[in-house]
Amino acid sequence: MKISKEFKTGLIVILAIAILIAGVNFLKGDNFFGGSPEYYAVFEESGYLEPSSAVTLNGVAVGTVKAIYNDPEDLRRVIIRFSITKEGLELPKGSIAEITSTSLLSKGLILKLDYEAQDGFHTVGDTLIGSVAPELTDAVTAEVLPIKEKLERLMSSVENMVVSVNAFWDTTAAQSLDGSLLEVKIAIARFGNLAKNLDEMVIRESSRLTDIFQNVESISANLKASNEKISNIIGNVSNLTDTLVTADFAGVIKKATTTLETMNTALKNAAEGNGTLGKLLYDEQLYNELVNTNKSLQELVEDIELHPEKYIHFSVFGKSEKGVKLTKSDEEKLRELLKEQNNK
Incomplete structure (x- = not known):
């Protein structure tokens, strides 16, 4: 069978188109004939990630970033669409897509899969959790900045030390050093004189x-x-x-305590009007009777002093007279009573 030139030309054109499509897909990072599963991730910023950047898992490229655009519903968010070219790779639910620096000049999207997830796997077209890692330059700056500050402080200290050394060796410092050496020499001489004086004093x-x-x-x-x-x-x-x-301090203290308790009881009874002392303190009738008795006794003594003949009768010539006859002892007692009363 003879093949016409037109058929050959058409076949060649179809093959060229197929090769062109396969090449474009290959350059985009898709499967050779296209049709790679695609997923989405939402971020607060793009981190200056560019389309066609590599999607990696544990440092191995497994896909390609397809598109980067703002969320039409919320312009504060950025949506990144990426494809997975590795066959059989499934993304567990809870996995994270993170934008990070893969080198000093390029960035990429890395996948952090949650292998312990129990909720199953994402289906094609699902949206993953997105995060932006700190900039590589920021991390380097954070590490280098403390070293830079330490170097600056060290250089400042070295500069101060150099200035101090230069000041020490200038003319003024040399003169001060000579003066100090002279004072040290004088002090040593004085110590020598002091030691000599001590020796002489000890001998003396x-x-x-x-x-x-x-x-x-x-x-x-x-x-x-x-x-x-x-x-x-x-x-x-x-x-x-x-x-x-x-x-026996305990016995003495016990006896003293007993005595004090007895005195407290007696004073309490007296304060309450009980006993002889209480009656003397609180019985007004007894007090009045004692006052009246004392008054009567005073009147009796005064009457005896004024009219002793009423109470004492002397028989000079043996004549009996009226009155109370007192014995000699009674007369002596009466005289003592009268003497005491006169002394008062």
Whole structure:
């Protein structure tokens, strides 16, 4: 069968188109004949990620970024569409797509799969959680900045040290150093003179030092001789302390407490009007009777002083007279009473 030129030309054109499509898909990172599964991820910013950037998993390229655009419903968010070219790769639910720097000049999208997820896997077209990693340059800056600050402080310290050394070796510092050395020399000379004076004083006062040592030896000898007396004194003090320790302080305190309680009881009874003392304190009738008795006694004494003949009768010539006859002892008592009353 003879094939016409037109058929050959058409076949070649179809093959060329197929090869062109396959090449474009290959350059885009899709499967050779297209049809790679696509997913989405939402971010707060794009991190300057560009389309056609690689999608990696554990450092291995598994897909390609297809498109980057703002969310039409919320312009504050960025949506990234990417494809997975690795056959059989499934994304567990809870996985994260993170924008990070893959080198100093390029960025990429890495997948962090949650292998322990129990909710199954994402289906094609699902939206993953997106995050933006810190910039590589920011991380380098964060690491280098403390070292830079330390180097600046070190250079400042070195500069101060150099300035101090230069100031030390200038003319003024040299003169100050010479003056200091001279003062040190003078101080050493003074110390030498002081040592010489001490030697002379020791030689001059050696006899007195000998007397002092002899006195100290005599005092120690006296103390040794009085050792027995001191021991007796200490023994007596020890016996006294033992006696004080063994004394019945508890019994004495108990007796004193009992006495105080008795006195408190007596005072309480007196304050309440009980007993003889309470009656004397609170019985107004008894008080009045004692006052009246004392008044009557005073009147009796005054009457005896004025009219003793009423109470005492003397028989000079043996004539009997009226009155109360007192014995000699009664007369003596009456005279004593009258004397005491007159003395008052």
